[in-house]
Amino acid sequence: MISAVRRLLTRRPAWERRGHFRKGQQVLTHRGAPVTETVVWVKDGKVGMSHNGLMTVWTEAAEVRHAHGCRPCLDDLNAQLTTHAEEQHTYWNQWPRDARDAHEKAMDDMVHGSDRTHSFGPNTRIPAWMRAEFDGRMHPSTSPSLALGRLWDPLDWPRICREHPDFVLEPAWQDDLNTDALVAAYQLLRDRRFDPYLDVDLEMELRPVPEAPAAITASAVVTRLAVEQQLDPDTYDEVVRLLGDASTHPSSSLCYPMLPDGPGEDRTQPYTVSANTETVWGW
Numbered sequence: 489m490i491s492a493v494r495r496l497l498t499r500r501p502a503w504e505r506r507g508h509f510r511k512g513q514q515v516l517t518h519r520g521a522p523v524t525e526t527v528v529w530v531k532d533g534k535v536g537m538s539h540n541g542l543m544t545v546w547t548e549a550a551e552v553r554h555a556h557g558c559r560p561c562l563d564d565l566n567a568q569l570t571t572h573a574e575e576q577h578t579y580w581n582q583w584p585r586d587a588r589d590a591h592e593k594a595m596d597d598m599v600h601g602s603d604r605t606h607s608f609g610p611n612t613r614i615p616a617w618m619r620a621e622f623d624g625r626m627h628p629s630t631s632p633s634l635a636l637g638r639l640w641d642p643l644d645w646p647r648i649c650r651e652h653p654d655f656v657l658e659p660a661w662q663d664d665l666n667t668d669a670l671v672a673a674y675q676l677l678r679d680r681r682f683d684p685y686l687d688v689d690l691e692m693e694l695r696p697v698p699e700a701p702a703a704i705t706a707s708a709v710v711t712r713l714a715v716e717q718q719l720d721p722d723t724y725d726e727v728v729r730l731l732g733d734a735s736t737h738p739s740s741s742l743c744y745p746m747l748p749d750g751p752g753e754d755r756t757q758p759y760t761v762s763a764n765t766e767t768v769w770g771w
């Protein structure tokens with residue numbers, strides 16, 4: 489009896505058992521996958537697949553499920569979808585319903601330009617200065633939040649912060665980097681005639697004004713301070729000093745000479761400083 493229970497508990501799922509997948513069968517590699525793949529080989533717990541015969545990829549059998557005709561695989565796919573839906577529901581519920589509704593309305597109202605930027609729409613009640621500063625500069629944001637857009641133009645952030653003391657500009661993850669330090673570093677770079685920019689997600693907030701409950705405002709969540717230039721050592725050191733402990737992960741994209749007879753980088757050649765070099769601090 490005990491050994492039967494143990495056998496049941498340790499029984500591997502159908503898709504991990506030998507011989508479960510066969511050449512020519514239609515499979516999916518994850519829940520909600522938009523396309524099915526065709527099994528082209530099975531070997532040592534791995535499954536090779538091709539899509540329309542174009543290319544072959546392989547993955548562990550544990551990651552593969554039959555697209556149809558197999559009860560254990562279909563039950564598991566459905567369970568994955570349910571879990572995913574529950575996770576999504578829980579995740580988005582961290583924002584109140586009225587905030588989510590206001591965000592949806594603001595996004596529906598956005599006016600889209602031909603250069604993939606967008607501007608606040610005519611029915612969106614947002615501070616006028618935000619229209620003046622951000623219209624035509626917002627790009628689609630990939631942040632899973634109530635982001636209104638992503639900004640990476642070299643804006644005059646120190647002036648914006650000075651003129652609008654209530655406006656919140658803060659790094660995304662770093663507690664030991666404050667806004668003053670970030671703005672000071674940005675100003676220093678501008679003073680030294682560099683063109684820094686911040687990579688910012690403009691996060692929507694409901695404005696807590698009783699007479700205008702649908703009005704929104706936004707704060708800026710900064711993920712990167714970047715300069716598309718190589719900094720001289722003095723400036724670099726001063727920025728690091730201003731950013732303090734938060735500057736522990738700077739990166740400088742390395743620049744290699746281009747291949748002489750075509751595009752691409754010649755990584756056999758040593759790294760060289762060039763106009764393409766970028767200096768970045770990320771949070």
Ligand SMILES: [Zn+2]
Nearest residue numbers: 553554558561
């Ligand atoms: Zn199956």
